[in-house]
Amino acid sequence: MNKIFGLPESLREVSTHYCAGCGHGITHRLIAEVVDELGIREKVIGIAPVGCAVIAYDYWRFDCSEAAHGRALAVATGIKRMRPQNIVFTYQGDGDLAAIGGNETIHAANRGENLTVVFINNAIYGMTGGQMAPTTLIGQKSATTPEGRSVELHGYPLKISEMLALFQGGDKAGVSEPDRWRRFFSGRGPFSLPYLLGDEPARIAALDKRSNV
Amino acid sequence: MVFGASATGARALTSSSSPGISLKQEGISYIAGADLPAVIVNIQRAGPGLGNIWPAQSDYFQATRGGGHGGYRLIVLAPASVQECYDFMFDAFDLADKYRNPVMILGDGLLGQMMEPLEKENTKHKVKNYPKPWALTGCKGREPNIAKSFYMIEGDLEESNLRQQKKYKLIQQKEERWEECLVDDAKIILVAYGSMARIAKGAVHKLREKGKKVGLIRPITLWPFPKKAFTKRRAPNTKYLVVEMSYGQMLEDVLLTINGKSKVEFYGRSGGGVPTEEEIIKKVSTL
Ligand SMILES: Cc1ncc(C[n+]2csc(CCOP(=O)(O)OP(=O)(O)O)c2C)c(N)n1
Numbered sequence: 001m002n003k004i005f006g007l008p009e010s011l012r013e014v015s016t017h018y019c020a021g022c023g024h025g026i027t028h029r030l031i032a033e034v035v036d037e038l039g040i041r042e043k044v045i046g047i048a049p050v051g052c053a054v055i056a057y058d059y060w061r062f063d064c065s066e067a068a069h070g071r072a073l074a075v076a077t078g079i080k081r082m083r084p085q086n087i088v089f090t091y092q093g094d095g096d097l098a099a100i101g102g103n104e105t106i107h108a109a110n111r112g113e114n115l116t117v118v119f120i121n122n123a124i125y126g127m128t129g130g131q132m133a134p135t136t137l138i139g140q141k142s143a144t145t146p147e148g149r150s151v152e153l154h155g156y157p158l159k160i161s162e163m164l165a166l167f168q169g170g171d172k173a174g175v176s177e178p179d180r181w182r183r184f185f186s187g188r189g190p191f192s193l194p195y196l197l198g199d200e201p202a203r204i205a206a207l208d209k210r211s212n213v
Numbered sequence: 214m215v216f217g218a219s220a221t222g223a224r225a226l227t228s229s230s231s232p233g234i235s236l237k238q239e240g241i242s243y244i245a246g247a248d249l250p251a252v253i254v255n256i257q258r259a260g261p262g263l264g265n266i267w268p269a270q271s272d273y274f275q276a277t278r279g280g281g282h283g284g285y286r287l288i289v290l291a292p293a294s295v296q297e298c299y300d301f302m303f304d305a306f307d308l309a310d311k312y313r314n315p316v317m318i319l320g321d322g323l324l325g326q327m328m329e330p331l332e333k334e335n336t337k338h339k340v341k342n343y344p345k346p347w348a349l350t351g352c353k354g355r356e357p358n359i360a361k362s363f364y365m366i367e368g369d370l371e372e373s374n375l376r377q378q379k380k381y382k383l384i385q386q387k388e389e390r391w392e393e394c395l396v397d398d399a400k401i402i403l404v405a406y407g408s409m410a411r412i413a414k415g416a417v418h419k420l421r422e423k424g425k426k427v428g429l430i431r432p433i434t435l436w437p438f439p440k441k442a443f444t445k446r447r448a449p450n451t452k453y454l455v456v457e458m459s460y461g462q463m464l465e466d467v468l469l470t471i472n473g474k475s476k477v478e479f480y481g482r483s484g485g486g487v488p489t490e491e492e493i494i495k496k497v498s499t500l
């Protein structure tokens with residue numbers, strides 16, 4: 001008999017602490033499935049962010065590190081440069097990656113670090129109670145923009161993926177936002193999953209294959 | 214980056230001068246919290262703020278009291294020569310690996326700019342290989358490892374804190390280091406570290422030539438502070454003079470150690486001002 005569905009080896013059998021309907025749990029699973037499909041569970045090292053996904057390492061079953069808020073790409077750089085034989089990825093929210101960690105994001109991408117970034121942009125600081133993030137949409141109400149985000153007061157949302165795509169090393173640091181992934185999150189707010197990667201195209205293929213399911 | 218490199222089991226170092234070290238404090242706290250070994254070099258300049266780029270010893274509190282948040286300890290080594298900068302680097306990495314704790318080498322702008330001969334005794338320094346079963350290497354054939362300082366479940370963080378406190382106690386018992394110079398018959402003992410200690414030593418020798426019974430204690434580990442150097446010399450007729458390129462930071466550790474049993478005086482300058490031999494000799498003559 002062909003097994004067509006089951007718990008990925010890379011995922012622990014525990015319930016998550018996320019709100020009902022949250023996309024973090026789904027992305028954790030997708031990542032676990034991709035890691036299994038590529039057969040890299042014993043090779044991968046993940047970096048959990050500061051944000052709602054801070055204990056992502058309690059859900060995955062492979063080596064993981066924490067990082068200070070926004071510093072996931074600095075930690076990842078340290079790991080990858082010491083262990084180029086491992087596959088290293090960060091998992092970061094928009095507050096983490098686009099606000100406090102904006103500098104790390106820009107420089108890691110510009111250096112063309114051979115890393116994968118899973119960017120979970122929910123357009124809000126989720127963990128701390130829904131404050132405006134750089135990615136909050138115009139008009140979007142949040143704890144710190146009760147009248148909605150205004151261009152005059154808060155500026156336009158930061159277009160991280162588009163910005164990184166402009167980098168000269170853009171062929172090395174690729175940005176991709178596969179539309180098909182969106183349907184995993186449809187109806188759950190502005191949740192998208194761009195990712196940025198180095199020179200391992202196998203991973204793009206696997207992610208895209210997954211999103212075809 | 215140091216956190217990440219160290220988490221893989223590599224020997225990792227970062228260096229800067231005062232403002233840069235302030236910037237790194239968040240990361241240092243995380244490294245300490247995650248029990249990761251690392252070496253941090255601070256060649257102190259004067260402050261606060263951007264201050265200036267002249268030598269100072271005004272980061273003693275930052276180095277020995279934690280600097281970052283959360284109540285951790287760094288092992289702090291204070292070299293006083295280029296030779297010691299070289300030698301202590303081996304010790305720093307060994308101590309970091311042995312205790313899984315960040316180690317700081319605290320120098321100052323005088324030392325950082327100094328040129329002097331250096332002997333590389335390669336046979337003396339062997340790079341030890343400490344087993345690092347906790348390292349992130351990919352979980353081949355074992356349960357996954359996690360490098361973290363985060364403990365959300367009630368009681369877990371307290372347990373981790375207490376485990377670290379035990380480690381700190383052990384370090385205090387085993388790793389105090391200091392240098393003594395002419396202290397056995399001394400009525401006045403100078404206390405200074407780093408390049409300040411070299412100037413103080415010059416003053417001690419000049420005072421000895423004049424027949425004054427003066428000696429020097431030079432703390433080499435600033436944390437753990439070398440209490441043992443003082444506890445046997447706390448007679449009421451012994452006087453201490455702490456000399457620093459600050460307005461009295463190590464002074465507090467000397468006061469705590471002497472605990473009122475001897476008289477403790479202080480002479481210090483900062484903001485780029487460096488106490489001279491003559492100034493120290495003048496201060497000694499007032500004691
Ligand atoms: C240096 C620092 N500043 C602030 C915080 C508090 N903090 C925790 S999570 C968070 C925001 C996280 O938002 P995001 O990265 O978008 O993740 P989400 O929770 O939305 O998934 C903040 C500000 C912190 N832990 N460290």
Ligand code: SF4
Pocket residue numbers: 017018019021022023024052122126127
């Ligand atoms: S606050 Fe938002 S991101 Fe955080 S767990 Fe709840 S739904 Fe998920």
Ligand SMILES: [Mg+2]
Pocket residue numbers: 051093094095120121122123124125126133
């Ligand atoms: Mg967010």
